[in-house]
Amino acid sequence: MAADALRPARMRPRDVIKVGAVGLRTRPTRAFLSALGIAIGIAAMVAVVGISSSSRADLDRALASLGTNLLTVSPGTTMAGGQARLPVEAEAMVGRIGPVKSVSAIGHVDGAKVYRTGKVPAAETKGIAAYAARVDLRAAIGAEVRSGTWLNAATAAYPATVLGATAAERLGIGQVRPGTQVLIGGEWFTVVGILAPAPLAPELDAAALVGWPAAESELGFDGRPTTVYTRSEESRVESVRSVLGATANPEAPNEVEVSRPSDALAAKQAAGEAFTGLLLGLGAVALLVGGVGVANTMVISVLERRAEIGLRRSLGATRGQIRTQFLAESLLLSALGGTGGALLGTAVTAGYALYQGWPAVVPPWAVLGGVAATLAIGALAGLYPAIRASRLAPTEALATT
Numbered sequence: 383m384a385a386d387a388l389r390p391a392r393m394r395p396r397d398v399i400k401v402g403a404v405g406l407r408t409r410p411t412r413a414f415l416s417a418l419g420i421a422i423g424i425a426a427m428v429a430v431v432g433i434s435s436s437s438r439a440d441l442d443r444a445l446a447s448l449g450t451n452l453l454t455v456s457p458g459t460t461m462a463g464g465q466a467r468l469p470v471e472a473e474a475m476v477g478r479i480g481p482v483k484s485v486s487a488i489g490h491v492d493g494a495k496v497y498r499t500g501k502v503p504a505a506e507t508k509g510i511a512a513y514a515a516r517v518d519l520r521a522a523i524g525a526e527v528r529s530g531t532w533l534n535a536a537t538a539a540y541p542a543t544v545l546g547a548t549a550a551e552r553l554g555i556g557q558v559r560p561g562t563q564v565l566i567g568g569e570w571f572t573v574v575g576i577l578a579p580a581p582l583a584p585e586l587d588a589a590a591l592v593g594w595p596a597a598e599s600e601l602g603f604d605g606r607p608t609t610v611y612t613r614s615e616e617s618r619v620e621s622v623r624s625v626l627g628a629t630a631n632p633e634a635p636n637e638v639e640v641s642r643p644s645d646a647l648a649a650k651q652a653a654g655e656a657f658t659g660l661l662l663g664l665g666a667v668a669l670l671v672g673g674v675g676v677a678n679t680m681v682i683s684v685l686e687r688r689a690e691i692g693l694r695r696s697l698g699a700t701r702g703q704i705r706t707q708f709l710a711e712s713l714l715l716s717a718l719g720g721t722g723g724a725l726l727g728t729a730v731t732a733g734y735a736l737y738q739g740w741p742a743v744v745p746p747w748a749v750l751g752g753v754a755a756t757l758a759i760g761a762l763a764g765l766y767p768a769i770r771a772s773r774l775a776p777t778e779a780l781a782t783t
Contacts, residue, residue, distance in 0.1 A: 399710065399714070401707045401710065403711070403714060404711075406711065406714060406715060406718075409683070412679055412682075413679070413715055413718075415675070416672075416675045416676050416678075416679040416715055416719070417715055417716075417718045417719035417722065418672075418719065418722075419671060419672030419673075419675040419676070419719065420669065420672035420673070420675075420676065420715075420716055420718075420719025420720055420723060420756050420759070420760075421672075421719040421720070421722040421723035421726060422672065422723065423666070423667075423669025423670070423671070423672045423723065424669060424719065424720050424722075424723025424724055424726075424727060424752040424753070424755070424756055425722075425723040425724070425726040425727040425730065426669075426727070427666065427669065427727065427748070427752055428723065428724055428726075428727025428728060428731070428744065428748050428749060428752050429726075429727040429730040429731050429734075431744070431745060431748040432727060432728065432730075432731030432735075432742070432743065432744040432745070432748065433730075433731055433734055433735070435743040435744065435745055435748075436731060436734075436735040436738075436740040436741060436742055436743045437738075437740060438743075439740065439741045439743045440738070440739075440740040440741060443741065450616070450619070450642070451613050451614055451615070451616050451619050452522070452523065452524070452582050452611060452612070452613055452642070452643055453611075453612050453613075453614065453619065453622060453623055453626060453640060453641070453642055454583075454609055454610065454611055454612075454640070454641050454642075454643060455468070455472065455476065455609070455610040455612070455626050455627070455630045455638060455639070455640055456468075456608060456609045456610075456638075456639050456641070457608065457637060457638065457639070458636075458637050458638055458639040459637065460634075460637055461636075461637075466631075466634065466637035466638070467606055468606060468607050468608065468610070468630060468631060468638070469606070469630075469631055469633075470605050470606055470607075472487075472607055472610055472630040472631060473485055473486075473487045473516075473607050473610050475629050475630060475632075476610055476612055476626065476629055476630055477612075478629070479612075479614070479622055479625065479626075479629055481614045481615045481618035481621065481622050482612050482613070482614045482622060483613045483614055483615065484518065484521070484522055484612070484613045485522070485610065485611070485612045485613075486516045486518045486519040486521075486522035486523070486610075486611045486612075487515075487516055487519070487607035487609060487610045487611065488513040488514065488515050488516070488519060488586070488589075488591070488607065488608060488609050488611075489513060489514040489594070489597070489603060489604075489605065489606055489607045489608050490511060490512075490513055490608040491511075491512040491513060491514060491566075491567065491592075491597055491601050491602075491603050492604075493567065494512035494566050494567030494601050495507050495510075495512070495566075495567065496508075496510040496511075496512055496549070496553070496564060496565070496566050496590045497564065497565040498553045498554060498555075498564060498565070499565065500565055508549075508552040508553070509552070509588055510549045510552060510553070510588055510589065510590055511588065511589050511590070512566050512567060512589070512590050512592065512597075512601065513586075513589050513590070513591050513592070513597075513608075514591075514592060514593070514594045514596075514597030514598070514601075514603050515533065515544075515591040515592065515593065515594065516594055517532075517533055517534060517535060517538050517593070517594075519591070519611070520532045520577075522611045522612075522613060523580055523582050523583040523586070523611055524580075524582060525577050525578065525580040525583065525586065526577070526578040527544075527575050527576070527577060527578070528547065528576050528577060528578040529556075529557045529558045529575065529576040530544070530558030530573070530574050530575030530576055531574055531575050532544060532575055533574070533575075533591070533592075533593050537574055537593060538592075538593025538594060538595055538596060539593055539595040539596055539599075540593070540596055541569060541570060541571045541572060541592075541596055541600055542571060542572050542573075542574045542592065542593065542596065543564065543566060543571040543572070543573055543574065543590050543591060543592045544573075544574060544575040544576070544577060544590075544591045545564075545573060545575070545576050545577070545589075545590055545591070546576075546577050546580070546586045546587040546588055546589045546590070546591070547576065547577055547578055547579045547580075547587050548579075548587040548588040549587070549588050549589055549590055550576045552588070555573060555576065557576070558573055558574065558575060558576055564590065566590055566592065566601065567600070567601045567602075569600050569601065571590070571592060571600075581643075582643040583611070583643065585609070610630060612626070619642070623640055623642065626638070626640045627639075627640055669755065669756070669759065670759075672719060672759070673716075673759035673760070673762065673763045674763070676712060676715055676716055676719075676759070676760060676763040676764070677762075677763035677764070677766070677767065679715070680708060680711065680712050680715075680763060680764050680767035680768075681766070681767045681770070683708070683711070683767065684708065684767045684770055684771045687771075688774060691704060691771050691774050692774065692775075695774070695775075701772035701773070702772070704768070704771050704772040704774075705768040705769060705771070705772040706768075707768075707771075708764060708767055708768035708771050708772075709761065709764045709765065709768040711764065712760045712761070712763055712764020712767070712768070713757060713760045713761060713764065715760060715764075716756045716757055716759060716760025716761075716763070716764075717753070717756065717757060717760065719756055720752060720753040720755070720756030720757065720760075721753060723752065723756070724749045724752050724753055727744075727748075727749075727752070728744050728749065731743075731744050732744075
């Protein structure tokens with residue numbers, strides 16, 4: 383019975399949390415600033431991962447709607463280093479490939495500059511190019527009309543044009559209105575439509591597109607395509623890609639460039655992921671700095687609370703219970719910072735995704751991993767102060783008051 387009477391009381395988990403929270407309640411400002419350091423690091427890491435995941439989800443959604451089976455054929459360079467040209471029959475020859483489902487093309491109209499009015503200096507072209515376009519071009523590349531209409535069999539034969547998104551912005555035309563005209567190659571063309579940005583054909587964003595017949599009759603277009611767009615069966619894209627060059631220009635297949643626009647979008651995403659790795663490293667540094675702040679706070683807390691430690695020891699608290707108290711306080715401090723940082727990072731991701739028009743995606747592993755990392759850092763940061771507090775002798779601690 384005597385041995386049982388001297389046995390120290392055991393602390394239940396609820397008691398550990400209550401005792402650990404004492405230091406946070408008595409010093410709220412210091413606790414808040416320490417937790418803020420942890421929160422900034424976790425928020426940065428969660429936001430970086432979330433924004434990267436949201437961007438990737440938006441790319442996947444775009445590729446799902448636009449398709450990855452679009453291939454483009456364009457002229458490369460000659461053996462002498464000059465600019466090659468596709469034959470007039472290139473579009474028709476590509477259409478004869480078995481797995482090809484649809485073919486369309488554009489042709490650059492040489493010397494046809496685009497101006498808003500005839501009073502604009504000739505040198506101020508604003509980088510807008512004029513292209514002849516097939517009527518089925520919009521369906522082939524998956525472009526959307528933002529305002530007005532697309533070219534049809536009737537308007538393609540008359541002086542009518544559809545502007546790319548960038549071209550319309552540079553010309554100061556926000557919406558299609560009756561009577562709006564632009565000067566192309568010295569001839570007036572009526573603006574019948576404005577395209578939305580075309581992810582798979584960015585060369586059209588800064589272009590003025592006119593019908594193929596109208597380009598030949600009004601602008602002296604020679605009928606040669608400069609880019610051929612083709613859609614093929616998804617499972618046969620690579621096989622079609624391997625024969626496109628020789629089919630489009632049998633006499634000089636080495637002077638033909640074949641590309642897959644969706645690959646460029648994927649490469650852009652890959653470059654963004656590399657940058658994401660750098661930002662994650664910066665977030666980890668911020669998290670480490672927050673951990674140092676927690677350790678500093680706990681060391682100071684031990685020094686300031688020597689009297690409390692001595693009193694608890696003299697009343698029967700064991701060294702293990704003192705260690706548990708300060709370790710619990712450090713873990714609570716880190717948990718508060720980690721939870722707040724995870725919520726802040728999720729909010730930042732949602733806000734940025736909403737601003738960009740992306741689906742908001744925050745991987746659960748990023749949130750759970752962030753909180754787990756803060757607990758690990760909190761345990762490491764509080765380990766030394768907890769051990770130091772437990773080693774204080776009751777008489778020594780009380781003698782310093």
